[in-house]
Amino acid sequence: KLGNETIKQELGRASWKLLHTMLARFPENPSVDEREALKSYLYLFGRLYPCGECATHFRLLLQKYPPQTSSRDAASQWGCVVHNAVNERLRKPIFDCGTIADKYHCGCAEEDEKKRK
Ligand code: FAD
Numbered sequence: 001k002l003g004n005e006t007i008k009q010e011l012g013r014a015s016w017k018l019l020h021t022m023l024a025r026f027p028e029n030p031s032v033d034e035r036e037a038l039k040s041y042l043y044l045f046g047r048l049y050p051c052g053e054c055a056t057h058f059r060l061l062l063q064k065y066p067p068q069t070s071s072r073d074a075a076s077q078w079g080c081v082v083h084n085a086v087n088e089r090l091r092k093p094i095f096d097c098g099t100i101a102d103k104y105h106c107g108c109a110e111e112d113e114k115k116r117k
Contacts, residue, residue, distance in 0.1 A: 020076070020079050020100070020103070024105070
């Protein structure tokens with residue numbers, strides 16, 4: 001049982017990292033197609049996330065907080081709010097969403113390098 005909790009937490013940390021990094025790299029001015037892709041991704045994530053209990057709660061969060069895809073900033077803030085809703089339920093500390101733009105880098109682009117200098 002304890003082992004399962006550890007694995008679930010590792011999966012959670014890895015998933016949040018991917019999600020927030022993806023949202024931090026979402027276009028600042030997305031096309032209709034890019035907006036549609038993000039929305040689909042998030043709903044499919046809610047269907048396929050391999051921790052069933054987590055996925056069920058995430059789908060309820062998608063209903064309560066429909067994905068915001070109009071810009072990088074809107075999407076990143078949405079991700080932060082949804083993660084905080086999970087934090088609240090799990091009685092974890094609430095993250096300050098004002099600082100999120102500085103936190104997530106992919107290490108894959110010149111833009112990232114510039115930001116870090
Ligand atoms: P995590 O919550 O994994 O966060 C990792 C790091 O992200 C933090 O250390 C912090 O630096 C940063 N962070 C924290 N909050 C935010 C934020 N709001 N915005 C941006 N960055 C932030 N576990 C369960 O036991 N039950 C569940 O129902 C459940 N549902 C989940 C649903 C989803 C969609 C996901 C991805 C995970 C879920 N988890 C669930 C796992 C859980 O959220 C944690 O990932 C896990 O418990 C490990 O927690 P942690 O304390 O290491 O930090």
